Every structure is written in C-alpha cells, then in structure tokens.
Amino acid sequence: MTVNVGVIGAGMIGADHIRRLTTVVSGARVRAVTDIDAARAAAVADSVGARALPGDTEVIGAGDVDAVLVASWGAAHAESVLAAVAAGKPVFCEKPLATTAEDCLRIVDAEQRHGRRLVQVGFMRRYDPGYREMKRVIDAGDIGTPLMVHCAHRNATVPESYHSAMAAHDTAIHEIDAVRWLLSDEIVSAQVLTPRRTAHRFEHLQDPQIMLFETAGGARVDVEVFVNCQYGYDIQCEAVGETGTVRLPDPAQPAVRTAGRSATPVLQDWKERFTVAYDVEIQEWVDSVAAGAAGGPGSWDGYAAAMISDATVEALRSGRIVGTGIKARPDFYA
Numbered sequence: 001m002t003v004n005v006g007v008i009g010a011g012m013i014g015a016d017h018i019r020r021l022t023t024v025v026s027g028a029r030v031r032a033v034t035d036i037d038a039a040r041a042a043a044v045a046d047s048v049g050a051r052a053l054p055g056d057t058e059v060i061g062a063g064d065v066d067a068v069l070v071a072s073w074g075a076a077h078a079e080s081v082l083a084a085v086a087a088g089k090p091v092f093c094e095k096p097l098a099t100t101a102e103d104c105l106r107i108v109d110a111e112q113r114h115g116r117r118l119v120q121v122g123f124m125r126r127y128d129p130g131y132r133e134m135k136r137v138i139d140a141g142d143i144g145t146p147l148m149v150h151c152a153h154r155n156a157t158v159p160e161s162y163h164s165a166m167a168a169h170d171t172a173i174h175e176i177d178a179v180r181w182l183l184s185d186e187i188v189s190a191q192v193l194t195p196r197r198t199a200h201r202f203e204h205l206q207d208p209q210i211m212l213f214e215t216a217g218g219a220r221v222d223v224e225v226f227v228n229c230q231y232g233y234d235i236q237c238e239a240v241g242e243t244g245t246v247r248l249p250d251p252a253q254p255a256v257r258t259a260g261r262s263a264t265p266v267l268q269d270w271k272e273r274f275t276v277a278y279d280v281e282i283q284e285w286v287d288s289v290a291a292g293a294a295g296g297p298g299s300w301d302g303y304a305a306a307m308i309s310d311a312t313v314e315a316l317r318s319g320r321i322v323g324t325g326i327k328a329r330p331d332f333y334a
C-alpha cells in the first residue's frame with residue numbers, strides 16, 4: 001500500500017521530509033504541499049511531482065491525501081493538527097505539538113473523542129540508533145536503577161530571533177522527551193541555573209543555561225543548553241545507574257592524523273547529526289499509517305513536554321524550583 005501524504009510547511013525541515021518521503025522512505029508518496037509562501041510551496045511540490053494547494057484546509061481535505069505531515073512554524077501546528085484529527089487522518093507533527101499546553105490538551109481531547117491515536121510528534125531522538133541502544137541497556141537493567149542523567153545540547157550559533165525561553169521550548173524539549181522515554185518516568189520539577197553569559201550571543205539571550213529536573217521516581221537530570229558554542233552541533237547524554245553507566249556515542253567520524261595531531265570532526269548541525277533518526281522516524285510513521293496503528297511519541301508526550309518546558313521557562317524567570325503540574329495520564333495513552 002502507498003501512503004499518500006499532504007505536507008503543511010515546506011521550509012527547512014518540511015522540504016527535507018518531502019525529499020525523504022520521496023527518495024528515502026518506501027511506501028509513501030507526497031501528493032500535496034502548502035506553505036504560506038506560495039512560491040516556495042510551488043517549487044518544492046514541483047520538484048517531487050506533487051501539487052501546491054492554497055492552505056492546510058485544502059491539503060487535509062484532499063481526497064487523495066491519506067495522512068498529513070505538519071512542518072510549519074510552531075504557532076501554526078495546533079490548528080492544522082486539530083483539523084487533521086477532525087478529518088480522521090493520521091498526522092505527523094514536527095515538534096512542538098503546539099506552543100501552549102492548553103492547545104496540546106485540546107489535541108489530546110480531540111484525539112480521545114475520535115477514539116484511536118492519530119498523532120505522532122517529531123521527537124526524533126527516539127529513533128536515533130545511539131539513543132535506542134541506551135534505552136535497550138536501561139530497560140534490560142544492565143546499569144541497575146538509573147539515578148542521574150547528564151545531558152548537553154550545544155548548537156554552533158542561533159539566529160537573533162532566538163530568545164531565552166526557546167532554550168527550553170525549542171532546544172531542551174528534545175532532552176525533555178528523550179529523558180522521559182529513556183527512564184520511563186515523568187519529570188515533576190524544573191530549576192534553571194544561569195552561568196556567566198558567553199560574549200558570543202545577542203544581548204537579549206541568557207546563554208548558556210543549566211536546567212535541573214527531578215523525576216517522579218527520584219532521578220535527577222541536568223541539561224546544559226549552550227546554543228552559541230561556536231564549534232559545532234554537540235549532543236551528549238549519559239545515564240548513571242546503581243551498577244553502571246551508559247553513554248550516547250558520538251556519531252562515527254574518521255579520525256585524521258596529520259602534522260603531529262589526531263583530530264575527529266564535530267558535526268555542524270542537527271540535519272547531519274540526526275539524518276538516520278529522521279529517516280527511521282518517517283519510515284516508521286509511514287509503516288504505522290499503512291498498518292492503521294499510530295505509534296511513537298504521541299500527543300500526550302507533546303503535552304507533557306509543553307508543561308515541562310513551560311515550567312522550565314518559569315524557573316528561569318523566577319529563579320525558583322517550579323513543579324511541572326502534568327495531569328494524570330489517561331488510560332488511552334497508557
């Protein structure tokens with residue numbers, strides 16, 4: 001069976017997913033594309049033999065679109081996802097599911113009213129081979145009960161539009177989801193420490209930030225977010241258990257020895273670092289749509305991540321430890 005996909009948002013990652021659906025993933029075909037930049041939608045649609053449509057309503061309603069991929073700006077996600085759920089179509093939504101926890105809950109409620117899961121959220125770390133191996137080791141009990149997780153999320157630079165709250169909402173949201181998934185545990189509180197700021201930043205930005213989380217089970221998590229580190233895209237994660245540790249491997253890169261030195265390149269952006277994860281993520285999404293059974297991170301995970309990142313931003317503002325206040329998980333999302 002071929003899954004016919006309609007794509008909303010053909011920017012950096014939307015265009016990349018369209019390429020992936022067309023040339024990497026099997027069992028899918030992009031039929032329709034929309035973007036508020038109509039010229040962009042037309043160019044991207046044309047490059048894969050799809051048609052450009054005026055808006056998300058037309059894409060979701062198209063008779064030849066079985067499933068929808070949302071890769072517009074975060075603030076536009078909720079309305080497109082709600083419309084897809086109302087139409088009963090499976091929808092893959094890039095992170096964040098929505099920019100407010102209230103909107104995430106609207107999606108959670110709509111999906112439950114529909115009666116079965118339709119939504120997958122783009123938390124691609126869960127599809128990265130290194131993270132998957134960490135999860136296997138932790139679940140097998142090989143390091144004993146996990147006590148601590150140490151993470152670092154470093155970007156070489158960010159644009160001037162990036163502001164301090166985005167360190168949680170846009171960047172650490174990946175670690176927030178990954179840690180909940182790795183530990184099968186929920187994050188109950190957040191705190192933020194603010195080191196001396198790097199000089200390589202815009203004046204309005206607190207960079208770096210050290211986020212401290214506590215889980216319901218009592219594990220402690222620290223996440224360094226440093227989005228102007230200059231040297232590359234560097235993702236680190238180590239879980240420490242009662243009897244051992246497990247650490248995320250760096251992506252395989254050739255070690256070059258020359259002029260009396262040995263050096264290993266550091267990747268420069270998320271596209272390169274998580275290529276395999278994106279490929280596996282979108283393939284598994286297409287397979288789940290074909291099988292009629294949504295899987296992977298869902299709207300509940302999108303809601304929990306929104307509550308935790310909101311608490312983190314409040315912790316940064318207030319200097320206090322802030323409870324995440326996540327509701328009890330409905331059986332529907334067990």
Ligand SMILES: NC(=O)c1ccc[n+]([C@@H]2O[C@H](COP(=O)([O-])OP(=O)(O)OC[C@H]3O[C@@H](n4cnc5c(N)ncnc54)[C@H](O)[C@@H]3O)[C@@H](O)[C@H]2O)c1
Pocket residue numbers: 008009010011012013014034035036037040056071072073074076094095096122123124170270
């Ligand atoms: N999973 C990841 O690692 C990852 C990486 C990058 C971006 N993202 C997420 O993907 C989303 C897009 O990011 P990007 O870097 O591609 O941004 P981008 O600005 O390059 O692209 C977004 C596109 O959406 C279009 N758009 C905005 N509102 C729209 C609407 N209402 N209807 C149709 N099109 C609309 C814009 O014109 C633009 O072309 C963001 O939510 C971002 O957080 C996820």
Ligand SMILES: O[C@H]1[C@H](O)[C@@H](O)[C@H](O)[C@@H](O)[C@H]1O
Pocket residue numbers: 155170171174227270
């Ligand atoms: O939207 C991007 C993306 O999610 C990247 O994976 C992350 O490293 C960046 O910090 C963020 O701005």
